[in-house]
Amino acid sequence: MIPKWMSVIVMLVTFVNGARNDDGIQPCAKIHTSSSVVPLGSPVIATCVIREDCPLVTGQAVHIEWRLDDRLIPSSPEASESSRVSRAVISSFNHTRAILTCCIQASPPQVVAGVEIRAGYPPEAPQNLTCQTNLTNPNTITCSWDPGQTETHLPTEYSLHTEIWADNENYSYKLPQGVHHYTIPRFEFVLLYDMKIYVKAVNELGETTSAPLVLEPVSSAKFDPPSIQVIPKKYGCLRLNWNLSPDQAWLQACRSLNLEYRFKSVDSTQWNDPVFVQNAKTPVDMCHLLHWTRYFAQIRVRYQQSPWSEWSSSQSGVTLESAPTGRLDSWMEISDDPLLKQLNISLFWKPSKGFRANGQNVSYIVLVQRREVCSTRENYCTFSISRSIKKVYLKAVNAAGTSSTVVHIYKHKAHPVVLDATAVPNGNNSFLVQWRSMDSSGLIDYVVKWRPLLKSGLSHIQFDIAGQNQSSIVITGSFEPYKPYGISVYPRFTDGIGPPKTFNAYLREKAPSMVPKLNIQKSWNSDIKITWEEIPLDQRNGKIQDYTVFYWNQKGPVNVVNVDTEKRSVILKDPSVHGAVLMVSTLGGSLNGSAVHFEFQPFDEVASAVIVIGSVFGLSLLIIVIVLTCSSKHKRFKGIFWPVVPDPANSFVLRLTSESTQYTHPSCDSEDPIYLSHLSFPDIPMKLSKEEDDLWINSAEETSDLGESICGSPFITEYSGSNSDSVPYATVVFSGFCNSPPPKEPHVYLRSESTQPLLEAEEPFTPKCYQNLALGGMTEEQHFFGPSHDCVPEEVADPESLWDDFPFLRALAMNDTEND
Structure with a gap:
């Protein structure tokens, strides 16, 4: 401005x-x-x-x-x-x-x-003057040039000049400012005559002219892309028929054109280098091709030094079929069947670099001792053979013939050669597999086998072969990111196959899709054990590098523990842990699980169970010891721990009563005289008849095994009736046998001190206070229950009624009378 x-x-x-x-x-x-x-x-x-x-x-x-x-x-x-x-x-x-x-x-x-x-500055001479003829209607010549590298800073005018020598005609064409190309119309040149063309540049400081260009317009013509047809001619050759466009077909008849063709197989992504043909005629044969292979071909043409036409559209053709050539690469997996004494073989194969199918519909046949065991179009086969077989034959078959490959039966060897093996991604669809190995004689090559771990079936197994001097190989396939692949490197010897190195690899990794749930336990010594399950293979998305456990208590900081991938458990020494989170990591990222909050009582279930089991075991052991001790000293401990409690219903007196019909009055002259040392009285709710009195008398002599004492006698004022915890007893003490003279001292009847309960009386009663009754053979000073000073004797109308209340006394009185 x-x-x-x-x-x-x-x-x-x-x-x-x-x-x-x-x-x-x-x-x-x-x-x-x-x-x-x-x-x-x-x-x-x-x-x-x-x-x-x-x-x-x-x-x-x-x-x-x-x-x-x-x-x-x-x-x-x-x-x-x-x-x-x-x-x-x-x-x-x-x-x-x-x-x-x-x-x-x-x-x-x-x-x-x-x-x-x-x-x-004055103008520079125009450079790089070129002209190109367009043979499509209408025909034209387009010329262009370079004005030079130096800026003149002054207005410069350019003009194009042509001289047709045959007609002696000159033409000049002035160009607008800044324009450096011009198209000459058809009526101002002749296609088959030479012409001179140059450019002049002029400004206020001077003028200059380009180097002249002499050409035949047709020699500078760029032809239209020709049409092409591809047909098979002979084994390994395809014939290319080509033609110029209709507007340029007349030149094909009067002028020889140069030609280039290029081709590629249907499986290839790049064209081969162009093949030049000088003064080409139609057709052109393209040879040295593979048999029964589809090829795509293109051609382009030019006249003398004219520019090449654009490449024609691609056309395809298939070479003639022939028998397969070359050998197949093979790999086999062998398992021994000891029951049938044979080998189970899975055989895999793939075309080697020198193999050519040379035909369509190629199938494969496996022969064992001229016996066909497999015929398939797949790249694998399973069969069983005898242990004595050393080799099988693998044939590739098409309609034109067969080719055969010998496959040796390699046995497994225990000699390790491959020390270590790894795989790293190599682009979007391949791995670089590397390994280290030791020197070994007889080594012929390495076999690298791989398969997707999330898919099953032999069709997914692939392999490749590396030379004995190699330590790496690039394997290519339809690998998917975030999916695991199992890769194995086998050393192969002349007489067997060594043990492999097997590992998993991922083309790309990312964080796992899930985190396992934490399982929490508390041990006996208050340590906390956290465990978790293994992540399913399809949700790992990469190789698990480590597990990280974050745990904390209510007041303290967050603690971190890294756990080995093989353990999947950790023991925390802090019993006050309040919560924990598990993080799982791969090379592609990490994922945190849900936080788990937990609390434990001072003694949890495990500790309580251990205590109960220990207590029960100790108590059982103590009981066993006591039982064994008591068994060895039965009588002594029986009296201490299990005192004899008389059962009136099963007493010896009652048994004697049942025998009273035969022995009403036992003789006192018996060799084993019976004397009554103890007599126990149950609470009898009813009166005894005369006959029952006799029974009690007869059985009085056999009451030595009855209860010894009584506590809470009905004759004691503390007695509370039938609801009391004690049952009345009485003890009668005799000082001699039945035939001994009466004692000088009166018999004393003592109240028992026993606290053992017996059967309670059905009817409660409150005993009355009686005077001592005089019995036959007793003095007045003799009392049935000893002297009574506190009781006021009641007037008894009938002495027999008193015996109704004391039937056992009646029996004693009668027995004492008989002894007298």
Whole structure:
């Protein structure tokens, strides 16, 4: 954008340089220069002359100044202010465009004249002139050139010139500013005649011409892409029939054209290098191809040194079929069947680098001793053979013939060779498998086998073979990211197969899809054990690097424990753990599980169970010891721990009663005289009859095994009736046998101190206080229950009624009478 001051100066220059305006006023000054357009960097000399009649300087001294744009430049020493002439010299003009002005010194300075000076370079000769003929209707010639690398900074005009020598005709074509190409119409050239073509460039500093181009227009023609047809000709060859487009077909008959063809097999992604054919005729044979293989082909043409046409569209053809050639690479897995004494074999194969199917519908046959055991179109087969078989034959078959490969039966060897093996991703669909091995004699190659672990079946097993000197191989297949693949490296010897190195690999990894649930247990010593299950293989998304357990209590910080991938458990020594989280990591990322919060009582279930089991075991052992001890000292401990408690219903007296019909009065002369030492009285709710009294008398002699004492006798005031915890007893003590003389001292009947309960009476009673009854053979001082001083005797009408209340006393009285 031009500044305002420059616009003003330009207007002023226009005014001062004008010859005369409408009023006839002449400019006050005029500037003379050597040229208004100069080469960039050259010197510029200018002279300013002020007219004598200029009104701006009339009657006063004149002082002239020079300015180049807005910069003041010195005047030359020869300048004379009195003569009103000044001269300025610019040693090097480095502006492409600038305005030089002549000014009269005043306040402000007055511009009296000015001139615009432009600088640049003369044009360069146009370079790289090329012309191309278009043979499609209408025919034209298009020429283009390079104006040069140096900018002229000046307007430059280009023109194209042609000379047809045969017709002696010349044509010139001027081009717009900045345009460096032109298309010559058809009526101004002849296809089969030579013509001269050149370009001229002109600006204010000079002109130049390009090197001329002499050509026959047809030789610069770019042909249209030809049409092509591919047909099989003979074994290993395809024939290419081609033709130019209809508008250019006439040239195919009168001119020899050069041709290039290229091809690729149906399985290839790149074209082979083009094959050149000079002075090509139609058709062209393309040979040295594989049998029964589909190929795609393209061709392009040109005349002499003309540009190549575009490649034709791709057309395909299939070579003729022939028998397969080459051998198959094979791999087998062997398992021994000891019951049937045979080998179970899974045989896999793939085409080697030198194998060619050479036909369609290729199938494979496995022969064992000329017996066909397998025929398939797959790349694997399973069969069983005898242990004595050393080799089998694998044949590839098509309609034209067969090829055979010998497969040796390799036995397993225990000699390890492969020390370590790994696999790293190598692009989007391959792995770089590397291994280390030790030197071993007889080693022929390595077999690298792989399969997807999430898929089953022999069809998914693949393998590749590496040479004995190799330590790595790139395996390629339809590998999927985040899926596990099992890879094994086997060393193969001349007489067997060594043990493999097997590992899992992932093409790409990411964080697992799930985190296992934590199982929490508390041990006997208050340690906390956390366990978890293994992540399913399809949800790992990579190789598990480690497990990380984060745990914390209610007040303390978060603690971290890294756990080995093989353990899947951790023991925490802190019994106050409040919560935990499990994090699972792969090389592709990590995933946290849900937080588990838990609390334990001081003794949890496991500790309680251990305590109970220990207590029961100890108590059982103690009982066993006591039982064994008691068994050895039965009588002593029986009296201590199990005192004899009489059962009146099964007493010896009752048994004697049942025998009273035979022995009513036992003889006192018996060899084993019976004497009554103890007599126990149950609470009998009813009175005894006369006959029952006799029974008790007869059985009194056999009561030595009855209970010994009584506590809480009904004759004691504390007795509370039938609801009491004790049952009344009485003990009768005799001092001699039945035939012994009466004792001098009266018999004493003692109350028992026993606390053992017996059968309670059905009816409660409160015994009365009786006087001592006189019995036969007893003195008045003898009392049945001893002297009574506190009781007031009741008047008894009938002494027999008293015996009804004390039937046992009746029996004693009667027995004592008989003894007397």
